[in-house]
Structures are given as structure tokens and as C-alpha cells.
Amino acid sequence: MFDPTAEQLELAQAVRDFCHAEIGPTVKEDDEHERFRKELIGAMGAMGFCGVPTEESWGGLGLGYLDYVVVLEEIARVSASYAVSVAVTGLPQIILRMFGDDAQRAQWLPALAQGQALGAFALSEASSGSDAASLTTTATRHGDDYVLRGTKLWCTHGGVADLYVVMARTGGPGPKGVSAFLVPGDAPGLRGGKKEEKMGLRASPTTEVVFEDVVVPASSRLGPEGTGFRVAMAALDSGRITSGAVATGVGQAALEFSARYATEREQFGQPIIDFQGVGFMLADMAARVDGGRLMVRRAAWLRDQGLDYGQAAALAKLVATDAAMAVTTDAVQVLGGNGYTREYPVERYMRDAKVMQIVEGTNQIQRLVISRQIKARYRA
Amino acid sequence: MKIGVCVKSTPDTAITRFKYTSGNDGIDAAQVKFTVNPYDEFAVEEAARMKEAHGGEVVAVTVGDAGAGKVLRETLAVGVDRGVHVDAVNTDSLATARLLAAVARSEGFGVLFCGKVAVDDQASAVPAMVAELLGWPHVSVVTAFSTDGATFTASRAVGGGVEEVVTGALPVVITAERGLNEPRYQKLKDIMAAKKKVVGVVTPESLGVSAADLAPVVTFSAYADPPERPKGRVIPGDAAEAARELVRLLRDEAKVL
Ligand SMILES: Cc1cc2nc3c(=O)[nH]c(=O)nc-3n(C[C@H](O)[C@H](O)[C@H](O)COP(=O)(O)OP(=O)(O)OC[C@H]3O[C@@H](n4cnc5c(N)ncnc54)[C@H](O)[C@@H]3O)c2cc1C
Numbered sequence: 001m002f003d004p005t006a007e008q009l010e011l012a013q014a015v016r017d018f019c020h021a022e023i024g025p026t027v028k029e030d031d032e033h034e035r036f037r038k039e040l041i042g043a044m045g046a047m048g049f050c051g052v053p054t055e056e057s058w059g060g061l062g063l064g065y066l067d068y069v070v071v072l073e074e075i076a077r078v079s080a081s082y083a084v085s086v087a088v089t090g091l092p093q094i095i096l097r098m099f100g101d102d103a104q105r106a107q108w109l110p111a112l113a114q115g116q117a118l119g120a121f122a123l124s125e126a127s128s129g130s131d132a133a134s135l136t137t138t139a140t141r142h143g144d145d146y147v148l149r150g151t152k153l154w155c156t157h158g159g160v161a162d163l164y165v166v167m168a169r170t171g172g173p174g175p176k177g178v179s180a181f182l183v184p185g186d187a188p189g190l191r192g193g194k195k196e197e198k199m200g201l202r203a204s205p206t207t208e209v210v211f212e213d214v215v216v217p218a219s220s221r222l223g224p225e226g227t228g229f230r231v232a233m234a235a236l237d238s239g240r241i242t243s244g245a246v247a248t249g250v251g252q253a254a255l256e257f258s259a260r261y262a263t264e265r266e267q268f269g270q271p272i273i274d275f276q277g278v279g280f281m282l283a284d285m286a287a288r289v290d291g292g293r294l295m296v297r298r299a300a301w302l303r304d305q306g307l308d309y310g311q312a313a314a315l316a317k318l319v320a321t322d323a324a325m326a327v328t329t330d331a332v333q334v335l336g337g338n339g340y341t342r343e344y345p346v347e348r349y350m351r352d353a354k355v356m357q358i359v360e361g362t363n364q365i366q367r368l369v370i371s372r373q374i375k376a377r378y379r380a
Numbered sequence: 381m382k383i384g385v386c387v388k389s390t391p392d393t394a395i396t397r398f399k400y401t402s403g404n405d406g407i408d409a410a411q412v413k414f415t416v417n418p419y420d421e422f423a424v425e426e427a428a429r430m431k432e433a434h435g436g437e438v439v440a441v442t443v444g445d446a447g448a449g450k451v452l453r454e455t456l457a458v459g460v461d462r463g464v465h466v467d468a469v470n471t472d473s474l475a476t477a478r479l480l481a482a483v484a485r486s487e488g489f490g491v492l493f494c495g496k497v498a499v500d501d502q503a504s505a506v507p508a509m510v511a512e513l514l515g516w517p518h519v520s521v522v523t524a525f526s527t528d529g530a531t532f533t534a535s536r537a538v539g540g541g542v543e544e545v546v547t548g549a550l551p552v553v554i555t556a557e558r559g560l561n562e563p564r565y566q567k568l569k570d571i572m573a574a575k576k577k578v579v580g581v582v583t584p585e586s587l588g589v590s591a592a593d594l595a596p597v598v599t600f601s602a603y604a605d606p607p608e609r610p611k612g613r614v615i616p617g618d619a620a621e622a623a624r625e626l627v628r629l630l631r632d633e634a635k636v637l
Contacts, residue, residue, distance in 0.1 A: 007575070014457075014566040021565075048568030061568055071568070 001066070001301045002294065008070045015074035018047055023079045030081070030203040031348055034195075037203075038118065038160055041085060045115010049075065049086050054093050059110030065238075065300035069245035073293070076249025077256075080352035081203035083249060084359075085118075087242040088156045092119035092165045094238045095180070099223045099231050104182060108163055118185075120161035122152040122209055123232050129154075130365050132167075133175040133229055137211060139168035146170070146181065146221065148214040151193065158207030159192020161185045165235075166211070167228045175229035180222040189214040200351030239360040240313040241303065244296035244320035247356040251289040251324040254331035254349040258282065262334055278334060285327045292320030311373050318366040321356040328353040381436040381529065384489035385427040385460065386480055386507070389444055389451035390417040390500040404602050407500075414447055416454050419495025422556035425563040426525055427493045428459025434529055436490075437461045441483050443468055443476045449579055456574035457566040463579030466587070472598040477509030479594075482587035484514055489551060491532070496521045496555040504555075511553035518553040519546050523560055 004012065022043060030037065044050055052068040054060025061067075068090075076083035093112050096105050111117035128134040137150025148168050152158070162185045171177030183190060193208030222231055259282050262273035272278045295316035302309035328350040332339035339346050357363045391398070391407070392415045399408045416424070427438045440460040442452045449465035456463060464487070466479045484492055494507040504520075511518030523543075524535040531549050537557065538544045584594060615622045615629075631637040 007571070010457075010566075010571050011568055014568060014571055018565045046567065047565060052568070061572065063572075 001297060004070055008067055011067060012070050012074045014047070015049065015071050016077070018044070018049075019075055019078035019082075023075075023082055027079050027203070028342075028345070028348075030079075032202075032342075034197065034202045034205075036081070036085075036160065036205045040082060041089065041115045041118050043115070044075075044082070044086060045113070050089055050115040051093060051109075051113025053090075054097065054109060054113040058097075058105060059113040060093070064304035065241060066297060066304055069241065069248075069296055069300045072242055072245040073249035073252065076246040077253040079203060080246055080250050080349075080356075081201050083246045084156065084201060084204050087239065087246060088121060089115070089117075089119040090242065091121040091235050091239060092163055092182075095165055095222060095231055095235050096182075098234055099180070099227070100182075103219065104222070108182065112163065117162035118157050118160060120155055120157040120164045120185075120209075121232075121235065122155045122158075122164050122166045124152065124154050125150070126153050130362055132232065133178065134173070135167060135169060135178065137166070137168040139166075139170050139179060139181060141170070141218070142215075144218050145215050146218060148181065148183065148189075148211040148216065150211050152209040152211075154196065154206050155192075155209045156204055156206055158205060158209045159195070160205055164190070164209065165222070165231075167232050168211075170225050170228075176226050178228035178232070179225050180228035180231040181216055182220040182222065183211075183214060183216055187214050187216065199354060200348070201355045202351075236360055237310050237313050238303070240317035240366070241296060241299045241309070243356055243360045244292060244299070244313075244316040247317075247321040247324035247353065248289060248293045248296055250349050250353050250356070251285075251292065251320075251327040254324075254328040254346055254353075255282070255285045255289050257344075257346055257349075258285070258331040258334035258339075261338075265336075272334075281330050281334060285330050288323035288327050292316070292323040295319050311370065314361075314366045314369045317360060318363050318370070321353070322363060324353040324356055325350075381434065381490035382487055383427045383430055383436055383438045384484055384487060384492040385420070385423050385438060385440045385455075386492065386494040386510075387420045387424065387440045387442045387452055387455055388417040388495070388498045388500075389414045389442060389448040390498050391415075393499055400603050404604070405600055406603065409447070414451055416451055417495050417498045417500075419497055419499070419556055419558070421458075421495075421563040422558065422560045423493035423495050423554075424455050424458055424460060425561045426554070426556060427491075428564070429561065430491070430525075430527065431459065431461075434527070439464060439487055439489070441466065441480060443470055443479050445469070449581065452579055453574065454566075456577040456579075457570040458564055460577075462577060465579050465581045466584065467581050468584050468594070471594060471596040473503050473505035474509055474597055475594040477506045477513060478589055479584060479587060480506065481510045481513035482584075482589050483582070484510065486587060490529075491527070491550055492516075492553045494553065494555045496557050507553050507555045514551070514553070516551050516553055517548050518555075519548075520555045521557045522554050523557050525554055525560065 051060030056062040072083050112119050125135050139146040139148050164183045166181045166183050169177050170179040189212040193210045196206045265272050299309050299312040299316040331346040338344050391412045399411045401408050431438050438460045439462050440455045441464045442448045443466040452463040470476050497504040519534045521536050522534045526533050534546045536544050615625050
């Protein structure tokens with residue numbers, strides 16, 4: 001469990017080969033122009049990247065989270081944006097597998113798992129981010145249908161997704177009043193709104209999503225009314241593992257690039273890695289990346305074993321994404337002036353790493369979750 | 381039809397730094413990461429495409445030690461159905477060719493694809509020898525191949541922009557040039573499926589090839605580095621002055637002008 005198996009190494013190599021050839025060459029341009037290439041999702045889907053933990057009978061690979069995090073880390077070493085795309089299109093799959101009925105699964109799972117459909121997760125709103133349970137988008141029952149009205153914000157794949165899992169209010173205030181719905185991207189009244197101009201993760205589209213009286217049949221509700229918040233939180237528990245994996249990939253890329261650079265760049269007549277100030281910085285970077293990776297693998301392992309993984313996932317997300325931020329910042333420092341220029345990839349790693357501390361629950365929210373558990377456990 | 385493809389385990393040239401064995405009579409394999417010879421990847425892809433078009437079975441064959449057998453497994457995720465690992469030392473091209481020809485005969489291949497060259501010894505000798513031993517035609521450095529199951533058409537770039545088109549009857553030995561096709565990526569599902577595929581290990585004896593048949597006709601006496609390249613020189617000064625100095629050096633020192 002500590003180290004990837006021989007089979008995971010093979011999967012990683014295959015992912016690396018694909019990403020270097022198909023994503024790598026345009027990663028800089030895509031970042032510069034905030035360009036998302038949806039066709040790459042189809043290609044990654046055909047390769048098997050999009051449905052790693054989804055059962056084979058539903059079109060996935062039927063592998064575990066330990067395999068999934070290896071795949072995500074490898075994609076993220078080349079592009080955090082596309083790794084996030086794979087993780088986000090994985091969220092509706094997790095939700096369908098946990099809470100969907102067979103008709104819903106049959107309609108969506110194979111397409112999502114094979115990258116023929118792109119998934120999105122619409123929870124956050126302008127006034128409800130960390131406080132997600134205060135969301136105001138409504139779903140009003142009309143006979144056999146629901147009518148959705150409201151605006152979601154910061155939705156990854158907004159405007160380009162084929163399926164949105166939408167959390168909307170069907171009852172009173174608070175988490176118990178929320179239900180989850182499957183809404184097709186082409187539903188009349190649904191449109192992608194303003195596209196955010198972002199600091200990092202720029203190849204991943206993040207937009208407002210507007211629901212203007214979008215009618216969906218009651219059969220597209222996931223589980224009973226009032227369980228939507230539970231659906232969202234369960235998805236986020238798994239999402240925290242994948243966020244940690246993506247962050248680890250970004251940190252690994254930054255570590256590798258700056259380590260190579262430090263062995264080649266000479267100042268004062270010697271490679272800069274031989275200055276203890278730089279060498280120790282790289283040692284700390286290696287320790288941080290490895291620590292994050294191990295915690296991510298532990299959370300993935302617990303999940304694969306069917307054990308309680310919520311706390312481990314929160315810890316892993318916190319440590320791995322904070323590690324990525326620290327490591328990418330240091331990577332810029334190791335490269336000096338070059339690190340600060342767009343000529344070199346480390347400034348992008350740094351911009352990409354930042355978002356990982358914000359999504360899937362900010363790292364303050366992770367600390368909140370963790371500290372609540374600590375309190376429950378150690379209360380006198 | 382059974383479609384054969386020859387695969388050699390060669391050093392991954394992108395990452396390998398070579399060291400010689402202590403006697404300078406070989407490469408120290410312990411220091412090397414091995415992978416499928418790049419030109420063999422085109423051969424594997426062509427075999428896989430032929431099977432997809434006409435049906436049949438793709439069998440990859442390698443001669444070498446256990447490590448070579450492991451490399452053979454890599455092809456099982458990109459269209460090869462089964463592997464045959466001839467557990468023997470590659471003493472020289474002719475010995476290897478005898479073993480491969482014996483496999484081709486016992487398997488009853490209808491066509492045998494190879495890479496045009498192995499990137500380690502660069503000999504380009506084995507495929508032609510295999511064809512000769514089998515009494516099959518041999519078309520080398522092929523950039524396009526098609527077959528109807530009985531006859532084939534192969535194109536080869538013969539230089540000067542001229543393309544030569546060869547037709548004939550199967551069976552045939554084809555060697556693949558870059559551009560013959562675009563090898564596929566290993567899909568994750570195919571990597572998983574490859575686990576269930578079989579690589580059979582056979583010995584020279586079981587193929588009816590005797591030790592005498594394998595006695596090398598070529599021996600390798602020594603390996604040596606090419607002479608070290610002299611360090612480059614940077615000519616300082618403004619462009620016009622530097623260009624004048626460059627011309628002078630090329631004429632008077634390098635004597636190439
Ligand atoms: C690139 C990107 C992609 C995204 N993709 C999606 C998506 O696909 N789907 C989706 O639903 N959302 C998505 N989001 C939204 C994201 O989940 C939210 O931005 C995040 O949950 C934080 O909410 P907020 O931005 O409203 O910040 P706020 O909740 O306003 O937080 C602001 C600050 O206050 C802190 N804070 C808030 N509450 C507490 C507390 N109780 N204790 C301590 N500190 C606190 C936060 O940690 C943060 O530092 C995305 C965001 C980005 C940037």
C-alpha cells in the first residue's frame with residue numbers, strides 16, 4: 001500500500017505516455033488562452049482514465065481508489081486542469097454508484113466512464129460557498145416534474161458539461177431541505193453564464209450556471225427528497241482524496257523540475273543544489289510531496305477496504321494541497337528569476353496549486369471537519 | 381491466419397547511459413532500462429491492424445533472457461494476443477534468426493512483421509536471414525502494407541523521394557519503417573486484460589535447434605567509445621567581427637572551407 005504495485009506502475013507509464021504526447025505540447029498555450037479542449041476528455045475516456053473506479057459492468061475499469069489516485073497524479077504532473085477534469089467528471093459517477101438507481105446509472109454511467117459525456121457538480125452559489133447548506137437554488141415539484149430555478153457559481157465544466165448533478169432546495173432551510181438532481185446539459189433553460197478569468201487551472205472552464213425554470217422529471221432526483229446534502233457531502237469525501245492526488249502530481253512536477261534545474265544551474269562555480277540552502281529546500285519539498293502522497297494513498301486504501309475514510313480524506317486533502325502550495329512556491333524560488341517567468345513551467349504549477357487549497361472544501365473547512373472530530377474524540 | 385511479429389528488448393535510448401562490461405566485450409545490462417525496440421512497435425501495430433481487418437491471431441516472438449520475456453509482455457496491451465519467449469542468448473544475428481525461423485515454422489505464420497533495425501546493434505540482419513531460412517520473400521523498410529489474405533502490396537521509400545511498390549504472395553517477412561503507422565497507446569483496460577494473456581517459454585531444443593546450429597559465426601571482441609568530441613568554442617564580439625573570425629577558423633583551422 002505504501003508504494004505503487006507493479007500494475008499501478010504500468011498504468012502510470014501508460015498515462016504518462018499519453019499525457020506527454022497529447023496534453024503536454026499545448027499545456028502552455030491552453031493556460032495562456034484559458035482554452036479547454038473537450039475532445040481530450042473523449043480521448044482520455046477511450047484510454048480508460050475517466051472511469052477508473054467505476055464497475056466494468058458500467059463501462060469503467062472496476063479498479064480501486066489506490067489505482068485512481070495513481071492515474072490522477074500522473075495526469076496532474078502534466079496538467080492540473082485536465083486532472084481536475086477527470087476528477088470532476090468522476091464525481092457524478094461516484095454519486096450515481098452510491099445514490100443512483102439502475103435506470104439513472106444505465107443512462108449516464110457508461111457515457112461518463114468512457115469520456116463520451118462530461119460531468120459537472122453544481123453546489124456552490126454566490127452566497128453559499130463554504131456554507132453550502134445555505135444554498136438558494138430551488139426545485140419546485142409540479143406533478144411528475146421538478147422546476148429548477150437559481151444560479152450556481154464556480155462550476156467546473158459549466159456550459160460544456162453533458163450532465164450536471166445539481167443540489168437544489170426542495171424543502172425548508174438548512175441541509176435537510178436540499179435534494180440532488182441529474183440535469184442534462186442540453187435541458188431547456190439551463191445555460192452556462194459568465195466564465196471566470198482565473199489565476200490558475202486556466203485550461204479548466206469555471207463558470208456560472210443559470211437555471212431558468214429548468215424542468216426535469218422526478219425520476220432524475222437522486223434518492224429521496226431531502227437527502228441532497230448528504231449526496232453532496234459523500235461526493236466531497238471522495239473528492240478530497242482525488243484533490244489530494246491532483247495536488248501531489250503538481251507538487252511532484254515542481255519538485256522534479258526544480259531538482260533537475262538545481263543540478264544544472266551553477267553559481268559561484270558550483271551547481272546550486274550543492275549550496276545547503278538550496279539542497280535542504282529540495283529535501284523539504286521531497287518530504288512534503290511524499291507525506292501528502294502517503295496520506296492520499298492511506299485514505300484511498302481505507303476507501304477500497306470499505307472502512308471509514310472521511311477523516312483520513314480530510315487530513316490527506318489538507319496536507320497534500322498545502323504541500324503542493326509550499327512546494328510549488330519553493331520551486332519558483334529554486335529557479336530564481338527564471339522561475340518567475342512564463343518561459344518555465346513552475347510559475348504555472350504555483351498558480352495551479354493555489355486552487356487546490358480552495359476547492360472541495362477550503363483547507364479551513366478541512367481543519368473545521370478535523371477539529372470537530374478531535375473534539376468529539378477527546379471531549380472530557 | 382496467424383500473424384507473427386518479432387520483438388527485441390533494447391535499451392531505452394531516451395534515458396540510458398551505457399556502461400561496458402568489465403572486459404569491454406559487451407554492454408552492462410544491469411545498468412540499462414530495457415523496452416521494446418522502437419521499430420518493432422510499428423511492426424506490432426501493423427500486425428494488430430492486420431488482425432483487426434482480417435481476423436486471426438497475433439503472436440509476438442522474442443529471443444533473449446527473462447528480461448526480454450518481460451519486455452514482450454508490453455506488447456500484449458497493444459494488440460498482441462500471445463507471446464513466445466525463446467529462452468536463449470542472442471549470440472549473433474544468424475543464431476537469433478535460426479530460432480525465430482524455427483518459431484515461424486512451428487507456429488505456421490502467414491506473415492512475419494519485424495522492425496527495420498534494432499536500435500542496439502543496428503545490424504538490420506535478422507529479418508532477411510529469417511526470410512532466407514524460411515524461403516520466404518522479404519521486403520524491407522516498408523512504409524505502407526496491405527494484404528487480401530493471399531497476396532500483399534508493400535511500399536518502400538528507396539531514396540530520392542522515389543517510392544517502390546512491391547507485390548507478392550504470402551507468406552512474407554516485412555520490416556517496418558517509421559511512418560508505416562501510428563502505434564496506439566496502451567489503454568488502461570488493455571493493460572489489465574494483458575495480465576490474462578500468455579507468454580509461452582520455449583527452448584532451442586524444443587524448437588529442434590541444436591547447440592551446433594547456434595554456434596556463433598560472429599564474435600564481438602571489444603566495444604569502445606568514439607573519440608571524445610572537442611569542446612565547442614564561443615566566438616565573442618559583435619556579429620560582423622565574429623562572423624569574420626568564424627570564417628577564418630573554418631578555413632584555417634578546421635580546413636572545411
Ligand atoms: C477553480 C474553481 C473550481 C470550482 N469548481 C466547483 C465546482 O465544480 N462545483 C462547485 O460546487 N463549486 C466549485 N468551486 C467553488 C468552491 O468549492 C468554493 O469556492 C469553496 O467551497 C469556497 O467557497 P467560497 O468561495 O464561497 O468562499 P467562502 O466560503 O466565502 O470562504 C472565504 C474564506 O473564508 C474561510 N471560511 C469560510 N467559512 C469558514 C469557517 N467556518 N471557518 C474558518 N474559515 C472559514 C474560507 O476558508 C475562505 O478562506 C470551484 C472554485 C474554484 C475556484
